[in-house]
Amino acid sequence: MDFATKSDFSQNSDPKQIMKELNRRLFDFLNHIHRLEESNLVLERQIQEQIKENSSNNHNWSKKEEQCNALRHSISKVGFKNAFLSWELDNNQMTLHHLEDRWKVEQHQCKLLQEKLKSLYGVKKQFIQSIPGLTRAVQETWENYTCLKKNHLEAVRALQQLDHPIHEVQLAKVEDGSEMELSQLLNEIRAHYEALIAGNDMENVFSIRTQPAIAEPDLRTTCDAASSVHENHYPLLAEDTERRMEKDKAALKEAKAELNESRRQCQQLQMEIESLQSMGKCLKSSLHAMEQQYQMQLQNLTAIIEGLEKELKEVKKGINKQLQEHKTLLNTKMRLEEEIATYRNLLEKEENRFYGAKPENYPTKDIRPTTSKTFSVLPTAGAVMKYLDKNTEVTKQIVLNGNIVRESTEDCGTLQPEKVDKVIKEWEGSFFKDNPHLRKKSASLRFDLHLAATNEGDSEETKQNNPPDIEVRLTMRRSCSIPTITP
Structure with missing residues (x-):
C-alpha cells in the first residue's frame, strides 16, 4: 500500500x-x-x-x-x-x-x-x-x-x-x-x-x-x-x-x-x-x-x-x-x-x-477545543530515570482551524528485561500523581514494549546469554471529538 x-x-x-x-x-x-x-x-x-x-x-x-x-x-x-x-x-x-x-x-x-x-x-x-x-x-x-x-x-x-x-x-x-x-x-x-x-x-x-x-x-x-x-x-x-x-x-x-x-x-x-x-x-x-x-x-x-x-x-x-x-x-x-x-x-x-x-x-462541523491544556503530562524523572539507560520525549499536537484536535505525548527509553514490570507500575502511578487534573477516563496511557536493536556483529551465544534491552514507550493521548469525514 x-x-x-x-x-x-x-x-x-x-x-x-x-x-x-x-x-x-x-x-x-x-x-x-x-x-x-x-x-x-x-x-x-x-x-x-x-x-x-x-x-x-x-x-x-x-x-x-x-x-x-x-x-x-x-x-x-x-x-x-x-x-x-x-x-x-x-x-x-x-x-x-x-x-x-x-x-x-x-x-x-x-x-x-x-x-x-x-x-x-x-x-x-x-x-x-x-x-x-x-x-x-x-x-x-x-x-x-x-x-x-x-x-x-x-x-x-x-x-x-x-x-x-x-x-x-x-x-x-x-x-x-x-x-x-x-x-x-x-x-x-x-x-x-x-x-x-x-x-x-x-x-x-x-x-x-x-x-x-x-x-x-x-x-x-x-x-x-x-x-x-x-x-x-x-x-x-x-x-x-x-x-x-x-x-x-x-x-x-x-x-x-x-x-x-x-x-x-x-x-x-x-x-x-x-x-x-x-x-x-x-x-x-x-x-x-x-x-x-x-x-x-x-x-x-x-x-x-x-x-x-x-x-x-x-x-x-x-x-x-x-x-x-x-x-x-x-x-x-x-x-x-x-x-x-x-x-x-x-x-x-x-x-x-x-x-x-x-x-x-x-461544510464542516464545529470542533470544540480542549478545555484544558496540559503542560506536564509525563511523570517526574526521578521515578523512572533511575531504571532507563536512554530517554527521549516527543510531544505531538494536531491543530484543526486553530484548535487542538488531538494531543499526544510520548516518552521512550531502554531498560533491562527484569525491570519492565516495576518501571511500568511506577511510571503509571507517578503519571496521574504528577497530573492530578487529569482523569483516567479522559487520558489513555499506552505502554509499547520493543526489543532494542542488537549489534549485527554479536554472535548467537552472546545474544542468548545477554538478551537485548527492552525499549519502553509511554504514550498519553487526549483527543476531542473528531468530526466525521463526509465525501
Missing part, C-alpha cells in the same frame, strides 16, 4: 475523488489490520496450546517426582538398614577386640607357663646330669663293698689255713642268700678256741693263742671298719638318693600336670580364636555381599537419575526453543505494531494536509 503524495493530490483537484481514494486506502488499511488481528489470534491459540502441552508435560513430571520420592524413601530405608548393619558390625568388632584382649592375656599366661616348664626342664636336665655322678658313687660304694667282702673271705681263708683247721666253723647262709655276719663268726671262733684251751695243754694253747691274738686285733679293726662302712655309709647314701629321686619324680609329675593343663588351655584358646576368625570371615563376606548389593542399587538409581536428567535437559531445550519462537512472534508483533503506527502517522499527516488544504465552502 502506497499513499499519494502532495503532487498527486494537487493534480486531482476534485475533493470527491480525493475522498474516495482516501476511503479506499483506509478500507485497505483496515482490511490489513483485520488480517493482522486474525494472525495474532492464531498465534495466541498456538501459544495457549503450547502452554497446555507444557502443563501436560508438567503433569508427567509430577509422576516422575512421585517416582523420585519413592526412590528417595527406598534409599532412606536402605540407609537405615545399612546403619543398623554397621551398628551390629561395630558390636561384633567390639566383642572381637574383647576376645583378642582375652586371648592376649591367655597367651601371656601360656608364655609364663612355658617359661616355668622350661625351668622345670632345666631342673630335670640337672637331675639327669646328676644321675651319672650318683651312679658312679653307687658303683664306688658297691666296689668298696665287694672289696670288703673279698677281704673278709681272705681273712676267713687265712683262719681256715691255720695248723688246726676249724672244721666246726661253717659259713652259715641266710635265707636270702647273704653270708653270715662277722660278729657271729667271731663269736663262734672264740667259743671254739675256748674249748680247745680247756681240753689241750697250756703250752700248746699259749703257742696257738699267740698268733691269733696278734692277728685278732687287725682282723677286728678291719671287720669293724668294713661293718661300719657297710652299715653307715651305704644306707645313708641310698636313702639320700632315693629321697632325691622321689622328690624329682614328684616335681616331674607336677610339671607334667601343669604342662598338660597349659596345653589344654592353649587348645581351648586356639579353638576360640578359630571360631572368632570364622565369625569374622562370615561377617566380612556378608558385608562384602551387602556392599555389592547396595552398589548395584546405587548404580540402578544413578542410571534412573541420569535418564531423568536427560529428559529434563530435553524439556529445557524444548522450553528454550519455545521461548525463542515466542520471542520471534513477539518481535513480528512489535514490527507489525510499528508498521501500524507508521500507517497511523501517515493517515494523520494526510488528514492534516487534507483539512489544511480544504476549500472555504466545504
